[in-house]
Amino acid sequence: MTPALDVADLVSRAREGQPRAVARLISMVEDAAPAMREVTAALAPYAGRAHVVGLTGAPGVGKSTSTSALVRAYREQGLRVGVLAVDPSSPFSGGALLGDRVRMQDHATDPGVYIRSMASRGHLGGLAWATPQAVRVLDAAGYDVVLVETVGVGQSEVEIAGAADTTVVLLAPGMGDGVQAAKAGILEIGDVFVVNKADRDGADSTARELRHMLTLGSGPRSGDVDDPWTPPVLKTVAATGAGVDEVLAAISSHREWLARTGELASRRRARAAVEIEAIAFDQLRARMGDLRGDATLDTLAAQVVDGALDPYAAADSLVEGLTA
């Protein structure tokens, strides 16, 4: 079997809903396999249909439970859901279901749900680079909603979550002070805010403080001036499912707003531009690496040492050579 047939076959089987084919494709993009380029090309025509929802928040706010509750609610609407659980701190990856994700097990036998844990490994750029590729796999495989759950609130996780169409920021009473949220940079990326564990003391004051912080910002952060999006602040008890339907409705409203204002297309274009740049930069870096020990670079270096050429002029020649 030639690799070309293999990739086309995998994509076709993934689109038929075969989880093994989906898993194989994600592993390929995660490892930046040599066939990566071919995989991306084969997926491109089918991508762009799914709504990509990011979920982020500090440890302990109940992200896994919330993800599980959202998946259940989407399934009740008859939608297929793909979940990427991104954990930059974990060396484990690749399984369709990890031991610590037992709460997701009620979806394990549901063919309409695909769950994958992703961890940092291999490719330079790591998760920030691999996650959008894995999203494309699930999107092309026909999942209606792709949930990207990120553990932690580091800058890279914020970037990963922020690459979604709609970003849901989770907080919990007592730990989710507005100031903390502002520090973590999550006020800027949230399209929908959810105070989970709302049956605990302090949920109302956390929600109030959050609304206050949001109004302190410089107006609506994006979108049409005449049709701005004001991020709602909702309350849930994910463990019981209370309030989850309202979160789904808010995500849905946001999606309608994105489409109505043209913001969806412009966000996706901006993300595609970043992705194209990253790939182009990688290619140039690889070409540069190939020149190590190359006769051209050696010759240029010798001329610089002799004072016959200055390093800038030599760099010009190198760039010309790269691009010839």
Added chain:
Amino acid sequence: MTPALDVADLVSRAREGQPRAVARLISMVEDAAPAMREVTAALAPYAGRAHVVGLTGAPGVGKSTSTSALVRAYREQGLRVGVLAVDPSSPFSGGALLGDRVRMQDHATDPGVYIRSMASRGHLGGLAWATPQAVRVLDAAGYDVVLVETVGVGQSEVEIAGAADTTVVLLAPGMGDGVQAAKAGILEIGDVFVVNKADRDGADSTARELRHMLTLGSGPRSGDVDDPWTPPVLKTVAATGAGVDEVLAAISSHREWLARTGELASRRRARAAVEIEAIAFDQLRARMGDLRGDATLDTLAAQVVDGALDPYAAADSLVEGLTA
């Protein structure tokens, strides 16, 4: 006065030994001034004559005192000496003599000595990038020896010191255990090892342990198989000048060895290659940055969003566009 005349004039005045012109040129390379390219080109014909000596070691081993003692010894030989004191942890820079470098003040009125502190600022890549440029200024200005003293033993300081023709690694009794040295990666970069403060207890055992560690390495680390360099381990009391002449003699022997074996030329070519690559990479990065908001990238991104193009094909177009 046109910038072109200005740079040529500065270089000519620096070569006449005017410290203000030298200072101005170093500031220009340190700030990566727009005229940087022109400065580098104007200096290139005059560079490559100085012997560049790196001095590194952990805080407290007596680097400033040792530098001062080496400068004094070189001056007794009638050689002109340029000193770059590189401190990545200091936000201060640009002065010819900083307050904390009072021990160098006995050279302050000597026109045969130029002393400059450099600190991290401005340009991406920072000191690792700016230091070789500043070395080139001093080299072209006619200093016979350029001493590059680095504070600290972090990876970047090791790289800076390792970019010298001859690297002197300083240790002190009791703190400079061989294991520590091995951990810091300085065994690999040292051409000459000096146990300073040799009047203290433990100097002999530190020197012995160091010699032992050096023999544990995989033979001579560089050079001709038939004419290898074995790094000597010397002892000094820099504060009194004891042993300093032996250090100078060892540096001199190393320089002769470098010239005899062709290692000098090959080290300088390797360094030039790294420098050329860094400049070329910078240029490509800048061109990439210019494309943000550019119609080409926007168009490519829109095609990727529509599924008409995959990101790799778009990156190919971008790279082609960069290099057209």
